[in-house]
Amino acid sequence: MTYFENSGIGLQKETVEEQNKIQTTNEKELILVSSLVLDLIKNDSDQALIQLSSIRNDVDIVAPILWYSTGCLAALLREIISIYPFLSPPTLTTKQSEKACLALSLFQTIASNQETRTLFLRSSIPLYIYPFLSSSHKSPSFEILRVTSLGVIASLVKTEEDNFVNFLLSTEIIPLCLHAMEIGGEQEKIISTFIILKILLNENGLTYICETYERFLAVSSVIGNMVNYLLEEPSIELLKHIVRCYFRLADNSRAREALKQTLPQPLKDGTFIDLIGNDTRILKWLNLLLEELEL
Template sequence: AAVAAAAAQQQHYNRIASNNGTTGMINAGGAVPRGPAANEISQIGAGEPGISDENRRVLEWIAQLMKHNTRETALLELSKKREQVPELALILWHSFGVMASLLQEIISVYPLLNPSQLTAAASNRVCNALALLQCVASHTETRGLFLSAHIPLFLYPFLNTTSKSRPFEYLRLTSLGVIGALVKNDSSEVINFLLTTEIIPLCLRIMETGSELSKTVAIFIVQKILLDDIGLAYICQTYERFYAVGTVLSNMVNQLVEQQTVRLLKHVVRCFLRLSDNARAREALRQCLPEPLRDATFSSVLRDDAATKRCLAQLLINLSDNVVEPPTNQLQLH
């Protein structure tokens, strides 16, 4: 098995070295194989006569992640290249010690969170590490391994911060991006994992107090959880969960009356629409849906957004008193 894993890994490095854009398959069996060490990565790059200077630098930067004195530059350069190297997620995950180095970067920032001592330089450095983790979280072949290792939990201390300074806001936004990359592909495995964690209350707080960008990513994550049947059932299972989500969404509507931000509004409408698919939540929303969603408050901001207008119209149809509901335990949101 070790020989097979090493051979498969060699193929990945050969692909990146020859600039082949196809994505190879690796039979990891759910485990993390011991890939090449840092010096072996450099040797692979040096041993390929046809390798371009650009791809040789990529391999060198990966090797430099293992050394503390060269890691900062390597993080910066690799984060710039992550969209251009299709196999980068596989290389990062299966290279011995690289993921541990990225987690070391994350953990090293924890002491700076409370009291707030995070500098712009420290924030930029750890965000470059987070960008590489997002690359791993996005890849179909490494996403499951990423979850199995519970790596998202290492990001939660960042999401739990409240400082509004730019370094902290950037840190929260980049951390949300990693979670957003996980939920983007509508995987029940991802949703099941997240429901065992504190991601919903963390996102709800950011939806209330974060910057517009952070609010947008946070509500996108909540929306993706709601769109999954298990996620919807989880949130509507108890009054407390429904109340928490519904209250934050209602508060966002009231804020949007002043701000009129279509990017946020479309997610709020879709979250309410999805909640209306649940019978108990639908009955509660008939009593508590924010009035600005019922009248023409947002007509101007939605003038050019036909999709969101349709969602809002469907929401109001779902909550129409003409729809007969079967007897059920009612949720009430006041």
């Protein structure tokens, strides 16, 4: 037998062993996730939620098993709905908020998974999250609830696909995001502005927002207020989303004419040069925006 033949046999043997190892790992993951989902369905949810949330980004099968396991979605919705009575008057405790956020993180996993995200949208389950985004209370228990809820919505719009954007537009997500941008802390502002940006990057979204002056004014005014927020609380991530929102709005002729008069002064006079630093992307978008507006 030649060297090459020996090498081929050795390679084939290693490949088979590697495949068996992968198969064994997948089987262990399947058993683990299925067991945790069963605990969740049986209303033994505390530890099941914690463990599922801890492995959700590392185990690919979590989202499909959550979606296709009979009773699992009902169990997750149970955790969400159970805290509705504590939203108004605002009596939500940290423990209640944390548990609901664990359930929301699993919804985010479903929303992020290619196999389940469209099914998740068609189920209208995201609507159950909207009451959390409507709250105005600024305690940590409410803020983390809004941040995690926004994370679920952000997962739906990452690809800017028409069906996801159209669903969000039809369910009035924009006022909820503007609300979070106005009252929230830095993380709320960043995620909600990211959602608005992704909607704007979709042609239907841009058309919808610029269709009436009232809609454009509502969006541009809140974004303008956040420019003022950056003067006191600098955030390069938030600035990036803000500049990109304005840059995209300028693609609409009517919005472009309006922005010539309403673009915040700090974006025109170099106020944020130190904050931008070496981030050439933001500087490029800002310069192109000013050129487009002839400012």
